[in-house]
Amino acid sequence: MAAPPSLYLFAILVLFASAAALSLAHPQTHRHQFIIQATPVKRLCKTHNAITVNGQFPGPTLEINNGDTLIVNVINKAKYNVTIHWHGIRQLRTGWADGPEFVTQCPIRPGGSYTYRFTVQGQEGTLWWHAHSSWLRATVYGALIIHPKEGDSYPFPKPNREATLLMGEWWDANPIDVLRQATRTGAAPNVSDAYTFNGQPGDLYKCSSKDTIIVPIDSGETNLLRVVNSALNQALFFTVANHKLTVVGADASYTKPFTTSVLMLGPGQTTDVLISGNQVPARYYIAARAYQSAQNAPFGNTTTTAILNYKSAPCPAKKGSPTIKPIMPFLPAFNDTATVTAFSRKFRSPRPVPVPTKIDENLFFTVGLGLNNCPRNFKPSQCQGPNGTRFTASMNNVSFVLPSNISILQAFQQGIPGVVTSDFPANPPVKFDYTGNVSRSLFQPVPGTKGYRLKYGSTVQVVLQDTSIVTPENHPIHLHGYDFYIIAEGFGNFDPKKDTKKFNLVDPPLRNTVAVPVNGWAVIRFVADNPGAWIMHCHLDVHITWGLAMVFLVDNGVGHLQSIEAPPPDLPIC
Numbered sequence: 012m013a014a015p016p017s018l019y020l021f022a023i024l025v026l027f028a029s030a031a032a033l034s035l036a037h038p039q040t041h042r043h044q045f046i047i048q049a050t051p052v053k054r055l056c057k058t059h060n061a062i063t064v065n066g067q068f069p070g071p072t073l074e075i076n077n078g079d080t081l082i083v084n085v086i087n088k089a090k091y092n093v094t095i096h097w098h099g100i101r102q103l104r105t106g107w108a109d110g111p112e113f114v115t116q117c118p119i120r121p122g123g124s125y126t127y128r129f130t131v132q133g134q135e136g137t138l139w140w141h142a143h144s145s146w147l148r149a150t151v152y153g154a155l156i157i158h159p160k161e162g163d164s165y166p167f168p169k170p171n172r173e174a175t176l177l178m179g180e181w182w183d184a185n186p187i188d189v190l191r192q193a194t195r196t197g198a199a200p201n202v203s204d205a206y207t208f209n210g211q212p213g214d215l216y217k218c219s220s221k222d223t224i225i226v227p228i229d230s231g232e233t234n235l236l237r238v239v240n241s242a243l244n245q246a247l248f249f250t251v252a253n254h255k256l257t258v259v260g261a262d263a264s265y266t267k268p269f270t271t272s273v274l275m276l277g278p279g280q281t282t283d284v285l286i287s288g289n290q291v292p293a294r295y296y297i298a299a300r301a302y303q304s305a306q307n308a309p310f311g312n313t314t315t316t317a318i319l320n321y322k323s324a325p326c327p328a329k330k331g332s333p334t335i336k337p338i339m340p341f342l343p344a345f346n347d348t349a350t351v352t353a354f355s356r357k358f359r360s361p362r363p364v365p366v367p368t369k370i371d372e373n374l375f376f377t378v379g380l381g382l383n384n385c386p387r388n389f390k391p392s393q394c395q396g397p398n399g400t401r402f403t404a405s406m407n408n409v410s411f412v413l414p415s416n417i418s419i420l421q422a423f424q425q426g427i428p429g430v431v432t433s434d435f436p437a438n439p440p441v442k443f444d445y446t447g448n449v450s451r452s453l454f455q456p457v458p459g460t461k462g463y464r465l466k467y468g469s470t471v472q473v474v475l476q477d478t479s480i481v482t483p484e485n486h487p488i489h490l491h492g493y494d495f496y497i498i499a500e501g502f503g504n505f506d507p508k509k510d511t512k513k514f515n516l517v518d519p520p521l522r523n524t525v526a527v528p529v530n531g532w533a534v535i536r537f538v539a540d541n542p543g544a545w546i547m548h549c550h551l552d553v554h555i556t557w558g559l560a561m562v563f564l565v566d567n568g569v570g571h572l573q574s575i576e577a578p579p580p581d582l583p584i585c
């Protein structure tokens with residue numbers, strides 16, 4: 012007896028659907044083309060020729076699953092050298108695709124191209140990509156979302172909706188000119204004119220209201236917000252009027268969920284939060300503004316907004332009727348370090364994690380600013396820093412200088428001498444009261460291109476100690492090629508005798524960027540299981556410009572699985 016045709020159809024559909032599900036369970040390869048180009052972008056009533064990817068600002072969002080491979084062909088049609096960094100991606104054995112200029116590659120010159128190829132392994136959540144050359148990342152950035160493997164789920168109930176909010180900074184100028192001016196004068200660069208959500212300043216700035224970002228929600232929904240600090244030079248507070256936020260992830264690692272009404276993200280950091288539609292249907296401002304820890308330093312004291320819009324909210328602005336303004340949240344004061352501390356202390360991994368306990372490399376790095384005395388052959392106009400100096404910055408008194416004729420990774424791999432030395436100090440060359448009243452004679456660091464060599468598989472602890480040279484400041488320290496556990500944070504000078512007791516060796520958070528407390532310290536641990544040359548730097552770009560960086564030179568292990576791959580044939584050369 013023949014089955015009715017509809018049953019056949021049904022059976023075929025079921026077969027087809029399960030085959031599709033099976034094939035999706037395999038890792039996918041995603042191919043993209045990024046064309047770097049100047050594009051007119053109008054903000055704050057004025058149009059600038061911004062450098063963009065594919066004419067989009069912010070650039071395209073890349074969405075993949077854990078385990079997938081990305082192949083991104085970058086074509087440089089702009090007038091500047093450019094590179095792209097895949098912020099937070101571990102780049103296991105693919106260090107040639109990491110991106111920082113003159114560290115893992117020479118820049119892609121105008122007219123040139125380079126294809127970045129890498130596989131994401133064991134990371135889930137929100138990351139982002141950005142230019143890693145000069146200050147191009149002011150406009151060249153976008154989100155990189157890593158979903159669980161097909162068939163896997165989030166370690167929390169599936170959100171009804173997801174939205175990504177990239178926080179940025181907008182200059183009513185060419186950011187490269189702002190950098191050039193600062194480099195010429197030795198003074199601090201101009202601060203930005205607006206903060207942005209997804210490239211839009213929002214309602215509180217001139218000529219911006221009509222493009223304010225709307226984030227939809229409905230009563231009874233629980234949604235996932237992926238928040239990224241892509242600002243060039245500013246740590247930011249983030250909050251939503253009348254709504255609590257449940258933090259579930261940061262830097263593409265899950266966290267033990269905790270509830271807060273405000274987030275603080277240093278540049279480079281990401282935070283995934285759940286938000287529930289449990290308030291009166293209306294429109295609520297999502298807002299961000301500066302957390303400014305440096306003393307007597309100018310900063311952009313403005314607020315960017317997006318709108319959390321309940322679908323069932325009464326119509327916002329009927330013609331002829333008065334506009335009902337969205338509800339504005341309370342934001343912490345610009346210098347509210349107590350709120351930052353309370354927030355950062357809540358971070359834990361979801362369960363006990365394998366923190367390295369036997370430490371091979373016990374390192375202590377100071378991080379901070381400095382002042383160079385005006386060189387003899389410089390004019391006063393070139394020394395407009397405090398008291399006729401030029402700003403600088405350093406780690407362990409070494410102010411990092413990039414090579415200009417080869418990348419550090421190439422020099423390290425090929426044993427080319429005279430580019431990078433492996434004598435970066437394990438400890439500060441001079442011990443002093445780091446967070447006290449530092450003698451002026453200690454303010455001027457030594458320029459150099461120094462790396463710290465690590466054996467494959469060694470276990471590393473780094474104490475990152477802020478200094479009060481010029482001013483103490485919360486520095487977002489970002490390590491390429493690795494995630495690390497943040498096992499403790501504190502204020503004042505790190506004291507191994509009493510602070511070791513505070514180490515969380517059970518469930519510390521795993522991150523790629525740590526916001527080192529102002530006038531304080533943070534301790535991180537990782538295993539050096541990824542060979543290559545990995546820059547560790549402050550993610551306030553002005554501080555990298557001044558030299559707040561160093562590189563880890565990680566040896567190959569045994570066999571090809573513990574060794575970096577061969578450089579791709581199209582790797583740009585200088």
Ligand SMILES: *[C@@H]1O[C@H](CO)[C@@H](O)[C@H](O)[C@H]1NC(C)=O
Nearest residue numbers: 183184185188189190192201
């Ligand atoms: C920086 O700010 C000063 C003062 O407002 C202004 O004169 C200068 O043109 C700005 N520089 C750039 C590159 O926009």
Ligand SMILES: *[C@@H]1O[C@H](CO)[C@@H](O)[C@H](O)[C@H]1NC(C)=O
Nearest residue numbers: 303310311312313314345346
């Ligand atoms: C920042 O702006 C607010 C008003 O929006 C003002 O009350 C406050 O004094 C300003 N703070 C600084 C440090 O400029």
Ligand SMILES: *[C@@H]1O[C@H](CO)[C@@H](O)[C@H](O)[C@H]1NC(C)=O
Nearest residue numbers: 304344345346347348349350
């Ligand atoms: C924050 O700055 C204000 C001045 O704008 C000052 O009165 C207050 O004491 C500062 N708070 C802290 C914690 O430093």
Ligand SMILES: *[C@@H]1O[C@H](CO)[C@@H](O)[C@H](O)[C@H]1NC(C)=O
Nearest residue numbers: 382397398399400451454481
């Ligand atoms: C600059 O000079 C003034 C007056 O001599 C002094 O009070 C101040 O501490 C100096 N600042 C720096 C950063 O050296």
Ligand SMILES: *[C@@H]1O[C@H](CO)[C@@H](O)[C@H](O)[C@H]1NC(C)=O
Nearest residue numbers: 414415416417427428429430
């Ligand atoms: C790169 O430049 C440095 C100094 O400017 C020089 O010592 C070195 O030999 C050069 N290396 C190459 C590979 O050209």
Ligand SMILES: *[C@@H]1O[C@H](CO)[C@@H](O)[C@H](O)[C@H]1NC(C)=O
Nearest residue numbers: 444447448449450451452453
């Ligand atoms: C800091 O030390 C200098 C000498 O190095 C001294 O002149 C100055 O008074 C001290 N300042 C404070 C606030 O202790």
Ligand SMILES: *[C@@H]1O[C@H](CO)[C@@H](O)[C@H](O)[C@H]1NC(C)=O
Nearest residue numbers: 408440441452453455456457
């Ligand atoms: C850094 O090194 C320079 C040159 O040796 C020295 O003058 C300065 O005091 C040092 N500063 C620190 C903080 O070690």
Ligand SMILES: *[C@@H]1O[C@H](CO)[C@@H](O)[C@H](O)[C@H]1NC(C)=O
Nearest residue numbers: 092117118120415416584585
């Ligand atoms: C661009 O990169 C090349 C090396 O590939 C370098 O020689 C040149 O100085 C760079 N240009 C700028 C403006 O940085």
Ligand SMILES: [Cu+2]
Nearest residue numbers: 096098279489
């Ligand atoms: Cu980065």
